[in-house]
Amino acid sequence: MSLTLHQILSTASESKGPDFYKNQVPAFIYANLKAGFGKRPYQAEAFGRFIYYLNDYPDRSKETPVHLLYQMATGSGKTLVMAGLILYLYTKGYRNFLFFVNSTNIIDKTRDNFLEATSAKYLFSPALAIGDKQIQIKEVANFQAANSHGINIVFSTIQGLHARLNTPRENSLTYDDFEDQKIVLISDEAHHINAETKKGKLLGPEERAEIISWEGTVNRIFNAHSNNILLEFTATADLSVPEINQKYQDKLIFDYSLKQFRQEGYSKEVKVLQADVSPFNRALQGVLLSQYRRKIFEKYKKPIKPVILFKSKTIKESQAFLEEFTANIKALAVADLEKMKNTHPNEAIANVFRYLEAAHISLENFITELKEDFAEEKLISVNSKEESEQKQLAVNSLEDAANAYRAILAVDKLNEGWDVLNLFDIVRLYDTRDGKAGKPGKTTMAEAQLIGRGARYCPFRISETQPLFKRKFDDAVTHELRIGEELYYHSAYNPRYIQELNTALTEIGIKAEQNPEQLNTPAKEPATTRVNQTGSLNPNAPPYPQKATLSGPFAFIPQTYTVSLPSGYSEATNAFGRTNAAAAAEITAIEYKLTDFGEHIIRKAINRLPFYQFAHLKSSFPKLTSISEFISSDNYLGNIKVKVTGAPAQTNHLSPPEKLAATLQVLEEIAIVLAADKWE
Structure with a gap:
């Protein structure tokens, strides 16, 4: 398998020295970023790799646009790297920058990062200057009347960019904006623009430019000028998809995983x-x-x-x-x-x-x-x-x-x-x-x-x-x-x-050495309860047990039901690294007759479930004379058993709410079985 651009540059640094790329970064980048920002070793590496690639990388074609991908861990400062690269590219003659992403929320955040000097999230120094030249950053709607001495940024969603370019309006961005001037395109959360690549479509340049899609729109802008630059940033590039891996093999300039971010x-x-x-x-x-x-x-x-x-x-x-x-x-x-x-x-x-x-x-x-x-x-x-x-x-x-x-x-x-x-x-x-x-x-x-x-x-x-x-x-x-x-x-x-x-x-780059331990560790995974303590149905319950063949009206109703009580056990473990083996919480099982819970508990549960209205029961069991008979008779609920699992302190001394929760679960299970059959 061929090496990625990131791997090629990493190999080169082994002979050039560990600080080779960091030493490429001019002081004016740090001077114009927020005080103290941008100087983490990996951020300096991110700046330096780009500067080396743009100026000195021997295999870069000078006749085609530059397309690069930064895959950087969430929280590692992707937007800060964007800010530093904007400053550097300004010194290389670039004035117009198109920032696009899939979400308006991210646009609002990035406006604060790049434009709002009073915001705590602002990433530049209060006054931008390179040499003795003051620089102004401003948002523009298009590049037709952009400030040739400042930094001009168009902010757009991917969807909005596609709509504006393919259905142009007055004073809006059009394809004409990109024909005669070089542009830097900055794509945040860049994995969203790979709709076509994920489908594995192998299209020629002209065919791709004509396709009305997000990725096609971006590519048409990118290829409009030979000096254009497309910088993509994401924490999750989906490089496991073969088509995407192939697309970015020579474009992945910097790969800084969440695992490395955490380890450092x-x-x-x-x-x-x-x-x-x-x-x-x-x-x-x-x-x-x-x-x-x-x-x-x-x-x-x-x-x-x-x-x-x-x-x-x-x-x-x-x-x-x-x-x-x-x-x-x-x-x-x-x-x-x-x-x-x-x-x-x-x-x-x-x-x-x-x-x-x-x-x-x-x-x-x-x-x-x-x-x-x-x-x-x-x-x-x-x-x-x-x-x-x-x-x-x-x-x-x-x-x-x-x-x-x-x-x-x-x-x-x-x-x-x-x-x-x-x-x-x-x-x-x-x-x-x-x-x-x-x-x-x-x-x-x-x-x-x-x-x-x-x-x-x-x-x-x-x-x-x-x-x-x-x-x-x-x-x-x-x-x-x-x-x-x-x-x-x-x-x-x-x-x-x-x-x-x-x-x-x-x-996503975090290697857990072993599974985190559960907060309560029963010796055996407890059955999921069908009804919670509020009496509502739990859709994730296991299948019902097989019916037991007995005599009486409940001849085909299961006679024993299992109820698992929340034990309250808990434990915190390290998700990323070492975990400590925990002793299993003690779980016991005790079998009760449903009638052991008391007639008042069973009546309360019956009153919560419309299925058990007496008129409905009477239609299914014509010989039934009362709710009391339904509760106590061995022909109905009197023979039902409940196996309760949980902590010993719970199973040995069930509280009234626990008895009610168990009864509700059992009655709900019986109701579903009864409703599935015709009874005489």
Whole structure:
């Protein structure tokens, strides 16, 4: 297999010296970037490789446009590299730059990066100057009347660019803009423009230029002038697709993986915290860690406000969780935290309670803090298009002191183009998987990429001798500020999903040495319950058992049902590197008769399920005389058994809510079997 351009340049540096490319970078690039930015070794390497390629690479054709790809880890500063290359190309006579991407959210963010000098995200120095010449950067609608002495940038979505060029309007960008002047095209999240390449179409230059598609439009602009330059940036180039790999083999100038980014200390360390608890209690663990982290930062006088992302599968579920979370936080009581404290907490949660005790903070006072910091007005939802556009400014300024939001609720709107440093917890509120044959599905890959986005390091230090933008406590595992360098990914207990997540993390450049351990580790994977504690149907339940052939009206109804109680066990593990083997949580199974739970419990469950209205039962069982008979008679529910699995403290002493949840599950399973058959 032939070497990529990145590999060729890396091989060349072995003979030229490790700093060969870094030494290519002129001082004016660093002088005109935000103070202290751009000087990380890999960023200097990214600048230097381009400068060498443009000026001295022997195999570059001087007669054709330059097309290069930067594959750089999320959070490593792709936009900063763009800014530095814009400055360098200005000195090479380039004045017009076309920035395009697939999302308007990313455009808004990049405008702040390149144009808004008052923004904390601005990437240039307050005054741009090369030599004694002042430089102005401005946004333009087209290049016909561009400033020949400044830097002119057109911002566009890929879709908008395609529409503007193929259905031109007055004062809009047209193909004429590109005919007589050289242009630099900058493509962010560049994997989106490879629609044709992914299809494997092998088209000639003229045919491709005529095709009305995103990729065809970009190629037509690119090939309009022999001195044009196309710079693509992405964290995920899909190089495993043969057609894409072939396309970029001689264009991949710099490949800086998330694995390397993390190993060099520039990212947070990621922990996977699986918990066999309800979604709200999973979210509550995130809330406790977030507030604990905030208090640790305050102890060291660091003005950092940690935020949480609550990720749902659908907008409807996200909206429902917002209501549930708000209500439950308002009703939060000491007993809720006591239960979490005493139900086999993982080490991270245990540290929260140890800290509160050592700092003499009562649970009552801590709950008061939580109710204030996570009140409804401090939660922001960015699910719909309208919400994400309206609230994008707030979501992109979460680090600002004036921004009071502590939690974000989203589905997919923040998967790309979201630059946030103070995200420390991501709570996955659903428990589904779309992998096949052990391979991660599209959803899991997107979740792995979201983890990479959340792993951006939030800079702080407690000594001037410490590096500001790198982890400092990898070897100080007991230091309380270590939690300020960790991102927690909160998941339900689902071994198959975690295996697929590890595969996805590996594919995007993070090699997990072994599967993270589950938060509760039953000796045997528990059966998925069909009904949760609220009585709602769980669609991920296993198949029903085979019917038992007995006498009576329930002759073909299964007589024994298994119910798995959430154990409350949890454990945090390192998603990227070493994990410690954990002892399995003790799981026991006890068999009860359904009637052992009490007639009042069974009646309460029956009243929640319309199927068990007496008139409906009477139509199926004409000899039935009453609900009491239906509950107690061996011909109906009196002979039904329930095998309850869970922690010994649970199975030996079932609480009324647990009895009700078990009864609801059993009745729901019986109802589905009854509804599938005709009964006389």
